[in-house]
Amino acid sequence: xNSTLVSRNIFLCAVAILxxxxxxxxxxxxxSDATIESLRNFELxxxxxxxxxxxxxxxxxxxxxxxxxxxxxxxxxxxxKFTARRPVLVNLKGQFDADAAHLQSKASRGKxxxxxxxxxxxxxxxxxxxxxxx
Amino acid sequence: MPSAGKPKRRKPSGKxxxxxSELDSALGQISDESIAATKExxxxxxAQAKGDTSELVRQNAEELERRLVLLKKRKIDKEDFDFFxxxxxxxxxxxxxxxxxxxxxxxxxLTLRVLEIAAKVAIAxx
Numbered sequence: 001x002n003s004t005l006v007s008r009n010i011f012l013c014a015v016a017i018l019x020x021x022x023x024x025x026x027x028x029x030x031x032s033d034a035t036i037e038s039l040r041n042f043e044l045x046x047x048x049x050x051x052x053x054x055x056x057x058x059x060x061x062x063x064x065x066x067x068x069x070x071x072x073x074x075x076x077x078x079x080x081k082f083t084a085r086r087p088v089l090v091n092l093k094g095q096f097d098a099d100a101a102h103l104q105s106k107a108s109r110g111k112x113x114x115x116x117x118x119x120x121x122x123x124x125x126x127x128x129x130x131x132x133x134x
Numbered sequence: 135m136p137s138a139g140k141p142k143r144r145k146p147s148g149k150x151x152x153x154x155s156e157l158d159s160a161l162g163q164i165s166d167e168s169i170a171a172t173k174e175x176x177x178x179x180x181a182q183a184k185g186d187t188s189e190l191v192r193q194n195a196e197e198l199e200r201r202l203v204l205l206k207k208r209k210i211d212k213e214d215f216d217f218f219x220x221x222x223x224x225x226x227x228x229x230x231x232x233x234x235x236x237x238x239x240x241x242x243x244l245t246l247r248v249l250e251i252a253a254k255v256a257i258a259x260x
Contacts, residue, residue, distance in 0.1 A: 094224070102217045115209035119201065123221050126193075130225065 032085055033132060035076050036092070040128040042072060043096055044121055050103050051117035057107045066100050088131045095127050157199050160206040164258045173258070176251040183244040190229050191244050194222055198252055206259050215256055219249050 046065055050057075073093040080086050099120060106112050161173055183195035201218050204210045210218075226245045233241045 091224075091228075095221070098217070098221065098224075102214075106213070111211065111213075113209055113214075115204050116214050119204070119210065119214070119218060122197075123218065127221075127225060130228075 032080060032082055035079070036089075036128060036131055039072060039076060039089075039092060039096075040124065042069060043099065043124050043128075047099070047103070047117060047120050047124065050107055051112050051120060053112045053114055053117075054110075055107075055112070057110070059108070062104060062107070069096055069100070092127065092131055095124070099124070156203045156206075160203065160259055161255070164255075166258050169254060169258050172251055172254050176248065176255050179244060179248045179251065183248055186244055188241070190226070191241065194226060194245050195248065197222065198248065202252065202256060202259065205256055208260075212256065212260060216253065219253060223249055 046069060049065065050062055070093075073089065073096060077086055077089045077093070080089055103112075103120070106116065158177075161177065164173060180195055180199065183191050184199075186192055186195075197218075201210065201215055205212065205215045223246060226249075230238055230241050230245065
């Protein structure tokens with residue numbers, strides 16, 4: 001009788017732990033997705049701010065925004081609890097670095113076109129969708 | 135009186151067919167005979183990629199086609215085109231690595247190979 005009760009309690013505890021851990025994982029995954037969405041919005045706003053045809057290039061403002069982006073990505077990588085997601089964030093950081101380098105090169109020479117800005121944003125959205133498994 | 139019993143042929147999507155014809159017409163203007171074989175291989179692989187079952191392969195082909203048309207119209211320049219091709223390659227390498235071994239060769243041909251040839255075709259386009 002006692003042993004049955006103990007077995008039942010152990011079983012219930014195991015179920016409770018499983019349910020709690022699943023809930024935590026889902027919650028953390030949601031948080032991780034939200035971080036990626038936040039990085040996406042940051043990068044799209046970055047393109048909107050600097051990929052403007054005819055706009056005079058402001059190197060100081062550009063560098064400040066790139067530094068802000070670097071800090072955001074580094075923080076996101078450091079805070080990521082899913083180890084499998086870290087390489088994904090590192091890839092997104094690589095995309096941001098490449099975008100920033102291309103944008104600086106073009107904007108500093110006044111060679112931004114509307115099509116360039118549109119296509120850059122298309123690429124960003126596609127990369128982030130893939131990162132989120134969409 | 136409308137004809138009965140004869141199925142109506144569906145018209146292709148206007149936007150897609152316009153884009154296709156734009157690229158075809160641009161490619162048709164390339165007079166450099168030295169890249170004739172490259173151009174033919176490109177058109178063949180691009181057509182295969184656009185009809186592939188994988189959405190990513192089709193998406194890559196459509197992006198490439200759109201950007202070649204933008205390049206021809208000088209809405210982007212060769213630097214931009216090369217930048218986008220590198221972005222596409224980076225994105226596709228992850229996809230190819232995730233494919234089963236027997237499908238990797240085809241996936242690579244319809245993605246990375248198309249992008250490599252496109253770089254040569256792009257030079258002749260501008």
